[in-house]
Amino acid sequence: MIVEVEMWAFAQGKIRQVEVPDEEMALSKDVHARLEQVWYYGQNDIQPQQIPSVSMGDIVRLDGKRWIAVMIGFEEIPEGIVACIICDERMPEAEFPAHRHARA
Numbered sequence: 001m002i003v004e005v006e007m008w009a010f011a012q013g014k015i016r017q018v019e020v021p022d023e024e025m026a027l028s029k030d031v032h033a034r035l036e037q038v039w040y041y042g043q044n045d046i047q048p049q050q051i052p053s054v055s056m057g058d059i060v061r062l063d064g065k066r067w068i069a070v071m072i073g074f075e076e077i078p079e080g081i082v083a084c085i086i087c088d089e090r091m092p093e094a095e096f097p098a099h100r101h102a103r104a
Helices: 022-027 031-041
Strands: 002-007 014-019 059-062 065-069 074-077 081-084 100-103
Touching: 014 031, 022 031, 031 059, 031 065
Parallel strands: none
Antiparallel strands: 002 014, 002 059, 059 065, 065 074, 081 100
């Protein structure tokens, strides 16, 4: 199964196609387990590509929904919401918002 990931953390929203073996996806009982498979196979150590590995702040498109990678796991992005990544190097890292949501 090919899963598209919007690479907002380090690639300005470019799309990375992550290939997850069908048998792996079939064994994953819930959506969070499937998202973890996308994370795993989206690492360049596992599936090298000329784009950064899937990282916190990237958005996975899975089963018609969008999920943002957060510090631990994923959070669903509700329909009608556009996720905006905030990257302002002038802000101290402790004050960095990982992402903000804005109504579309």
